[in-house]
Amino acid sequence: MNATINTPKKTGEKVAQGMMENVLAQFNSAAHHIDLHGDIQKILKITNNEIIVHFPVKMDNGSVEVFTGYRVQHNNALGPYKGGLRYHPTVDIDAARALAMWMTWKTSLTGLPFGGGKGGIQLDPTNYSTSELERITRRFTYALGDNIGPEHDIPAPDVNTNSQTMAWMADTFMSTRLPAKRSLNQHVVTGKPDGIGGLEGRDRATGYGVFLTIKKFLAKQNQILKNKTFIVQGFGNVGYWTAKFLEEEGALLVAVQDASASLYNPNGIEVDSLKNYISINDNSVGGFPRAEIIDKENFFALNCDLIIPAALGNQITEENASKIQAKLIAEGANGPINNEGEKILLSNNISIIPDILCNSGGVIASYFEWLQNRNGEVWQLEETLTKLNHKLEKSFNKVYAYAQEESIDMRKAAYCIAIKRIEKAYIQRGIFP
Structure with a gap:
């Protein structure tokens, strides 16, 4: 049997490094503006966990390719890690780190009980058939194992992934749980098709x-x-x-x-x-x-x-x-x-x-889907959009008002609000032990 190793390439290295530089510079600017506690600043500059998995997948022609997948969990002070999985040539550990950090600020800004995570596989999905992408997705999910879970880390769609990808992930994850526990794990991912617990309007x-x-x-x-x-x-x-x-x-x-x-x-x-x-x-x-x-x-x-x-x-x-x-x-x-x-x-x-405000509708809807699954409910499209409008209006007004009050741009304002919420959690909880 011949195996091809799908080795991570240098394709997105410059982009990923640039993204890391961006997110850290944005964080440092906001942290300085609000005089963020030095110890908390140290914590938020690094990720909690970085998972890299290598897994073999049989292609349609019988050959085997070995893929590398990533999942970076930046921070969970406010709740389970939350964030998308992308299939793209630029995916690597640095890109996942930057995107995971952005998710932490985004979920905090919108007032959700989530932290930030991100990941994916470095590949060009146009090079693979639907059946190959299904096997890649299922094998990736299996390789991640207990590093994801409905109360621990909840993936969602991102670049080049969609509701079908999430359906494969959910089915694989639930199929590897004990029979009595399977139905309790439907909300391991969000962005699913509406036939298996997805949110109408997601x-x-x-x-x-x-x-x-x-x-x-x-x-x-x-x-x-x-x-x-x-x-x-x-x-x-x-x-x-x-x-x-x-x-x-x-x-x-x-x-x-x-x-x-x-x-x-x-x-x-x-x-x-x-x-x-x-x-x-x-x-x-x-x-x-x-x-x-x-x-x-x-x-x-x-x-x-x-x-x-x-x-x-x-x-x-x-x-x-x-x-x-x-x-x-x-x-x-x-x-x-x-x-x-x-x-x-x-x-x-x-x-x-800024992105953490402007495109936050996706993660807010993911939260709604997660709630829907946990509570055994089915929300209608009008209810989804009404609730989404309410949350976004609240976030937007906070950011806009803070920017005007502090005479700063909206990105820095959004970061300041998001980081303050996480700082409050650490101050109230303390640092273990």
Whole structure:
């Protein structure tokens, strides 16, 4: 038997290191602003646990590949670790560390009883069949073992994973429990299909949250969405639903970018037409007939009112930030702007709705699903969106008010609020032993 070792590559090393630098710089800035206790600062700068697993999977042709999977658990002072799993070539331990830290701040900011975790497998899922991805996912879940669990660490979908991935994970995890305990473990993951305990509306929750925070920000400026032009980087789940909700409010999508192409139409790109196109074209926007192809380097420089980066980290940097004309950027992705790029944007009076606020609708909906499963309930779509609106409005108002009171940007304000909540938990509980 010949085995291929799917060795982690250097593909995402620079990106991951940049993300770590970003998240630590953002943390340090906020910690200094609130005069965070030095001992707690030491704790929050490092992760609690870092799990690396290597596991073999038989391919469709009978060969065997050995994959490497990661799960980083940053902090659980407020509750179980919570965060997504992504399948992407840039996944490595540094990327998982950065993303896990962001999840800690995100769950704290939104007032959830969760900590932060993140992980995934370094692979390009387009290179594998559906049956191979199922075996990879199930074997990864088995390899993680008791490192995940409904009261310990609760994964969710992320880049290139979806409800089907979560269904495979849930089934594998439950199948390896004692028969009497299996039904008690349904909430080991969130983002499941609605037929096996998933939350109605979970698919659109992140995009809905991005849309809501944009709408609420504009309202603070006495503006509305109607006739606003916007561009979206990434047209997956988050990008699509954000664009869909914005379009319904009268905003106009004029450009979209993914790995296949950058498209532009100043007269507007109809969101569902593009969605229907990519559904039969390998989920790629390339070749869409009702828009022109533009140079990818000019995408963020387009004349528009709003930019929604909803793909990967470190997309807006010191190399392209000065060309941006939009006056508002809403971070649908985690860490899409690096620190040097952000300095340029802020100096040019461009507002940023930070990721830990802007795209927090997904983890809030995950919490709702977790509650639904624990309590044996079934929530309806209207109930989900109503509760989501309420939580996001509360978070947004806190961040916006704090930023105004302290004369700081919204990212630092969000971090300060999130870190203060964790600091309070440590002060009240003490440090064991």
